[in-house]
Amino acid sequence: MHISSLVVVVLSLLTGAMASPGDDLWATIDCKYQCEQISCENNRHYYRIHPDRYYNPSWRFTEGPLPKYLEWLAWDCYSNCDYQCQRIITEERRNNHEEIYQFHGKWPFVRVAGIQEVTSVIFSLGNLVVHGLGLKKIWHKWNSIPNGPAHDRLKSQYINLILMTLVSMGAWIFSTIFHIRDLDITEKLDYYCAGLTVLMGFHTLGARFGELYLESNANYRYAFSAICAVSYAGHIARLVIDWSYTYNMRANIFIGILQNICLVGICYYIYSHYYYLEQDNKSTQNHLKYIDFRAIILPSFFSRSPKLYSLYPLMLGIIVILGMSLEIFDFPPIFYDLVDAHSLWHLVTIFPAYFGWYDWMLWDIHENVWPHIQQVELLNVKKNE
Template sequence: MSTGFSIHKMMMDRYSIAVFMMISFLVGVLNASEGDSDLHYRSCLAECEETGCVGDQCFRHCNFPSDGVLVDGPWYMKEPLYLKWKQWECESDCRYACMIDREKEREERGEEPIKYHGKWPFKRVLGIQEPASVAFSALNLAMHLHGWLSFVNLLYYNLPLNQDKKAYYEFASLCHVYAILAMNSWFWSIVFHTREVDLTESLDYSSAVALLGYSLILSILRSFNVRDEAARVMVAAPFLAFFTTHILYLNFYNLDYGWNVKVCAIMGVAQLLVWAIWAGVTRHPSRWKLWTVVFGSGLAMLLEIYDFPPHYGVFDAHSLWHGTTVPLTFLWWSFIRDDAEIRTLDFIKKIK
């Protein structure tokens, strides 16, 4: 009797394990991208992780464990420094090679590209994961640097200064902070799109939130012409508290991509509305530049909503969105320079 019970219990245990494994597999498939559940891709990935090769292409660093020591060699056989810098571990290269190999097969059959691990199948260029986004992010960084330097040159070398050698433009310090946050955000965008890991993702999201949040504050302060320091602090404090809390939430509780997109979208739309309303009621001589930036930015946001596979394996909707912001950034800093010059000259006329 006890023997029969033991056999029955053993069969039930095995059945439970099998059911659990099946449920786990189904949950993983449901949560994964379409490409992740492709049997050919999964088979290729399993073979690559075991052998370090995909077809005739083999990855030398697949012979290295995480400590960088060669598996079948002496301790001093270290992984090259540039590979450590890129953090191109075996799993990443296997995924990329299998993805490209699988997409070639799908293309030959006339099938559309699909996502793998939540990402479109991009083609790497010089080891860069998303080359178009990196290039456009670099251009945006360059535009902000150029805009800020030209703004500084205008303020301190071409416009009158007060007795303390400070600019008359009341929003100069706010623009300096904006420039630093903007360049910081685009720098981490370059790093993130070059190599996506948890750290670069967190830094990219956090810097973007900081920039968007501060941009919203700047739009409110400038539109309502808030010049008193105490009033500025009172206006900015609740926004700063929310943005800081959101960044802490992303970094230390849950890096929720969907929630972060909603927060960023709300901040982006809010500041565009503030600028649009102000441009509509003001008689600022350069308001047409502001209108162009507002409408251009609004249209560019549609690229974030309309997601499509990368053309030629390089240009997707997100990268094109980065591309559209390059000329808008140039025009935006042109407006800031005009605003600084107009307000400075008006102030000089009043005190004479």
């Protein structure tokens, strides 16, 4: 499983810009109207013309042109009024010991230098960095592979892994942009790239599970890739024509389930292989040279044998599942209204990618896939003699 793909499934399930209780408060509506009239329309005496509107002289709003850094992040007077009123109403409710509400599907965070969700931005960048480090490892191994027909089969698995990692990095870039500034275009790009991450994870693991790296399965490999590409094009077309959070959620969950089935199948196959090798006293410790003992969870257990190491991705998946509770048991922002459950969820997703996911994939490719390719090639040679 590509860990960030499960992340996307959860985010698709639990996020979406829908109406929130804070949007419907009369105080919010009147506050925004007052701010817009005073700050944007320069109409300081609007309440004399519109006596039906609630006027609160204690509300204070930013006046004058917005700072350049806000304009650069696409803030204007009206969106700035929206932000200011979220903060004003939230503080009023907090002082009155009332429940804190969301606005536009988000908690009322404190804006930092124009950034709407600064901790989610930081942790999204953290995810980008760890996947970048993973790509560096993959690229180093890729460049060490010699040329040759059999090695070309091996490279096909590397191509899948490289593309999957690049797409994941793209997803975290767009996640960062989206959390910097929530706009219609940034939201859609975030969702489009997130959906592609799910599909690329399924494509990589599906190809591995189906042994499509073998030459005898070349036609299936091309067909599988074509089906995935057409499916994604259709998915995007569906969202462009009729944007639906429900459809997007269901599509991601469906592909995510298929992806996890492939992962479990791969781990079961590898575990069984080393189990029987152990029974015949033929097992080796080929996994140790791929493990970074500074970045592995429960090293005394998973480094004990390749049979146990084959289950390591399931351990990483457990971490992701535990992290889901942060989203399920959501709570208003803490630490000066900067940190919420969603940002902590982004923090949790850093750990699986850092703690050995890419090391495990390299081990699988070189110690499981490559010997299988060599074995099949040798059988083909003997068959043709």
